[in-house]
Amino acid sequence: MGLDKNKRGILTPGESDSIGESKYLSQVLTVAQIQGMNATPFNLIPAPLSTVSITIDYIVFKVMAGSAAFSGGGTVQFQYHTSPNTVLHTGTIAAAVLTGATSTPTRVALFPGFGSSGLTLEAGSGVDITNNGSAFTGGTGAAITVYIKYRKINL
Numbered sequence: 144m145g146l147d148k149n150k151r152g153i154l155t156p157g158e159s160d161s162i163g164e165s166k167y168l169s170q171v172l173t174v175a176q177i178q179g180m181n182a183t184p185f186n187l188i189p190a191p192l193s194t195v196s197i198t199i200d201y202i203v204f205k206v207m208a209g210s211a212a213f214s215g216g217g218t219v220q221f222q223y224h225t226s227p228n229t230v231l232h233t234g235t236i237a238a239a240v241l242t243g244a245t246s247t248p249t250r251v252a253l254f255p256g257f258g259s260s261g262l263t264l265e266a267g268s269g270v271d272i273t274n275n276g277s278a279f280t281g282g283t284g285a286a287i288t289v290y291i292k293y294r295k296i297n298l
Contacts, residue, residue: 163295165200172272172287177213177241181278184271186224191295193267197223199231200292202253208244209284216241217276221253221291225268232256241279241287266298 168188176185188197202221218235222228233256240249255262272289 163297166293166295168289168291168293170289170291172289174209174282174285174287177282177285177287178279180271180273181216181276184222184224184227184273186269186271187221187289187291188270188293190224190267190269194298196264196266196296196298197268197270198262198264198294198296199253199255199270200294201255202232203250203290204236204240204253205248205250205286205288205290206241206244207248207286208246209282209286211281211283212244213241213279213282213285215277215281216279217274219272219274221270221272223265223268224271226263226265227271227273229263229265231262231270235275238274238276238279241282241285244285264296264298 170187172185191197199221204219216238218237220230220235221232222230232253234253236251240251
């Protein structure tokens, strides 16, 4: 028996902190993935075990224009793979972040925001990026990177 590493309580031998340690993801997205994520959301964090849920601490979306701007599209969001309507953050990334990108990097941060009703955790579900509205087109040579800090919670 002893204190857990954050000194929140007593753990018995073999027991672990159910909150989980922070994990970090840095994912470069291709233009094809951005163009296709409206029809087929792109998986960023693979599905964990069926007894584990993923929670987001923050997401940073970074984009730099290439030789041709993106056009069309809609707001960008991050969601559970098995529940496409469960958005994991407050706000969305405006389509203009992609369609108005310049050679100077634009960074947009999203944070958890579960509202007064909370967030229903999805066990065994990964995290995808998608966009509402229509698909993005163009974007030749654009550089897009997503940074996510997240945790896996044992349910």
